[in-house]
Each structure stands twice: as structure tokens, then as C-alpha cells.
Amino acid sequence: MTPPGTHRGLVAGLGAMGSNHLRVLSSMDGVEVVGVIDPDATRRDHAGFPGFSTLGEALAATGAGFVCLAAPVDELPALATEAIEAGSAVLVEKPMAPDEDAARAMIELAEARGVLLGVGLVERCNPAVRALRERIESIGRVYQLHARRLSPFPNRDSMLGVAIDLATHDIDVMRFVLGEDVDRVFAETAQRRHERAEDLLCSTLRFSGGQTGLLEVNWLTPTKVRQLTVTGEDGMFVVDYLTQDLSF
Template sequence: MTSAPLRAGLIGLGAMGRNHCRVLAGLEGVDLVGVVDPKGDPKAAHGAPVLDTVEELIALGVDYAVVACPTALHEEVGLTLAGAGVGALIEKPLAHTVEAAQALVDAFEAAGLVAGVGHIERYNPALQNLRGRLEAGELGDVYQVVTRRQGPFPHRIADVGVVKDLATHDIDLTSWVTGQEYVSVAAHTVSKSGRPHEDMVAVVGQLADSTMVNHLVNWLSPLKERTTVVTGERGCFVADTLTADLTFFANGVQDTEWEALRAFRGVSEGDMVRYAIPKREPLLVEHERFRDAVLGVPSDIVTLRQGLRTVQVSAAVLESAQSGRTITIQEKGETSDGA
């Protein structure tokens, strides 16, 4: 890049913030000029000054900032940045409530600023490859999307439950890979860890094209699993986002002479293919895409409106779990009792 580097800042130097800091510090075409965290460890800031307030960062003159502070602070921090004319990449979820997410959308759009949400799974190589294959029609009609996201409790999380912390990944990636919006959800939650928030959720949903959706998400399991299975007319894709592997299981076409099986009219096992795909770090790709968007280069980022929609669906999941009813999600994101 021949133009002057973009000046970037980081807000929050926790577990995720440290990863953002590492990537920003080495990102081509970007200078990390300051990190905001009153209790931040200067050793983790990669040489950038550690500041106490967002206002101090703004005073340094920044083109954009990465917001990686606790979710409950996203609205306040984001509105401050928008008011100062600073673009923002805000960690997922966009905000802790639908109202706060809407306020951020309104503020950044009114200011005409580039802003996005850090739904990092969109940049996982397996899901990127899967989306391209679905768009090319390799699976035919899509029938179902099933995700499993489970593992031990992450001690970095204190302010939200498993729905807003983890299930938002699955909600966003499901809409993104299929190109379809959610129209209804029904959910059950469990709280077993003694915390005020839920730590397990099971969701059944439906997308606009009638695709069935199932999400099982928890942080109560010693088994760490990050799996997305898309089943359709010609077979199923299995994406493992821990290893960035993508496998296709084709419906069988081989005829059989076994009379008992010949009478079966469903699918049968066919060939299995595991694709060899490049495996770049998703967080680095996310930052490259956002940098390009700030520079005015057409780039695939998660917009604030898409982030808002994910917050709306996650709120419907929690509403369903609390009420015991199916929640219908209207076109503009409002929810209604589907029972």
C-alpha cells in the first residue's frame, strides 16, 4: 500500500482484545496508535500507549477503532466513537439489547461511517468454502442446518450467558451461509453453573425458505466442539471450525441387489470427500476486510444491520426459553408470540 497508514485504536485489552491487538500491531497499512483499558497490561499492547479513556484515544486522531470491551459497554463506547466521526469494528454481539444495537446502527449510519461487527466465524476457511459451494448449488435444495458449539466454561465471560456469547456465532453463520433470515425460534435453556445467566441452550428454528435449523450450544461440556452440518438434496456438508476442515457426504447412487434395502426410498451412503482448502487465520482476514472497507475498497464485512438482526434473533431465543413458546420474528426484527 502506498498511501499513509490508517491510524487505528483498540478499546479493551481482555482475552479477545489481546488477539485483536496482536493482529492490529502487524496489519499491513495500519498503525496501532493507542489502546484503551484502565487496567490494561502495557506488555500486551505491542508498544502502543495504554490509555484510560476513549476520549484520549480520539484525541490522538484515529481513522477507526476496534471495540473489544464487555458487551454492556458497546453502546456507550460506540456512540462516543460515532459522535467523534470514528469508524468502528465492534466485537460480537453488537450490543447487550436490541435497543442498544439499534441505537448503534442509527448513530453510525447517520454519521456516514464504516462500521462492522466481529462475527469471526464468517472468516473461517471451512465456512467460507461451504458458503461458496452452497451458492453454486452443489447441495441442491437445503433442508436443514445443525450446529453444535460446546466446551468448558470460558472464564473470560462474566456479563452475558451462552446465548449472547456463543449462540450469536451460530445465528449469524447460519443466516450467512444460507442467505436466509430466521422467521421463528423455539428454545430451552439450562442454568447449572450457579451464574445468573444460562449456560446451555437448545434451539429449533426455521428460515425464510423453510429450512429447518437446530443449535445446541453450551459451556458445560469437557468436549470442545464447533460443528456445522448442512443437509440438502444431494447430501450433506460437515464443517469443523476448530480445524477448518470441510467434508462432503454424497447421497449414494449405487443400485443394490439386497431386496430389503431396495425397498427403502430414502437416501443411502455415497462418496465422502474432504476438501483441501487454504487455512488463513480468520481474525487476520476479518481485519484485512475491515481495513479495506475503511479505505473505500469493496469488502465483505458484517454490517451493523446484520449484527442487529443477530441480536434480535438471540433476544427471541431468550424470550422463547422464558415463555415456553415459539417466537415469530417479523421482517423488520420485531418478535411476536407464535403460539
């Protein structure tokens, strides 16, 4: 019997990100994974949870209170709509939709139905980022934030380009720790080695509080770098996303 107060959920999509979500959710107290959804029967069988080929089938069988969506991006709007219409809260992987119109439609539907819709901007949950947010006032006025998110090409089917697949994390973290919105953006992108999408982005951001943000993002470097440097009038913080360390 499920203990009172337990959140019962589904994971839709068992690729790289969906498998990560399944691993984390299944280890959390107060959460019960009641099913997984994937068109691939082998993936479903290996997951170790009740498997379904469609979200509708899973919702009808389980009455899950939330759905974690990690399917290919073109499928996310329809899946989110189905879950929201059923009254289930939704955590959707980013990018949440293939274009802005589809994303806004998802948000508007969730608001109209009073259903929680969240996006998997998971760097907000990184302990180093949360510590930075708590301590950022200690360096006084913030002058600049410089993010470097570099790696080899991941070669996953869902890749849309570094702007929407990677840089969204850094823009979100900058807004999160500053509590400011972006006023203007200048960016250059390029396709240097890969045919499917841009693999390099350099960008300058201006925030509403006057701070400057710099983004270096690519799928071209041989080693993985995930770093944020915040420079202020009284010091500097460096976040290493990979080791989850914050240094001053």
C-alpha cells in the same frame, strides 16, 4: 511515516478478545495500530503500543480512522457512540450491547453519521465457512443445518449467557451461507451448573427458504466442539470451525 492508504486504528479493551484483535490487527498489511485503551496500566504497558486510559484521550492524540472495541459489554454503547461521534469507523465485539434498544441506537447513530459500524461475528471469516458458502449450491436444496458449539465454562467477566455469547455466531453463519432470514425460533435454555447466566440452549429455527436449523450450545462439556453440518438433497457438508476444515 505512515504509508499512504494505511488504516490507522485503536484497540479498546485488552482482555482475552481485545488481545486477540490486537495480535491480528498488528500483523495485517495496510493497518497500523496507533494506540490501545484500557483502565489497567499494567495491560497498557505490556501491550507494546502507545497506551491511553480513555478513548477520548486516544482519539484526540491519534486521529485514528477506526476503533476496535472489546471492552465489557455494558461499556460498549458509550464507547461506540464516542467513536462514531468522532467520525471513526467501529468494529465492536459481540454482544454489541447489553440489550436490543442500546444496539439499535448504535446502529441508528452510525447510519445518521455515515460511519461504518461492524460487529465481530468472526466466524464469517473462517476459511471453512467461506468455502461452504461458495459450494453450498452443489448439494442442491438445503434441508437442515445443525450447529454444535460446546465447551467448558470460560469464566470471563463479560459472559452474558450462551444465547447471546455463543449462539449468535451460529445463527449468523446459517444466515450467511443460506442468504436467508430466520422466520421463527423455538428455544429452551437452562442453568444447570452456573449461577450467572444460562449455560445450555437447544433451539430450532425455521428459515424463509424453508430450511430447518438446529442449535446445540452449552458451557457444560469437558471438551470444546465447534461444528456445523449442512444436509441437502445431493449431499452433506461438515464444517469444523476449530481446524478450519470443510468436508463433504
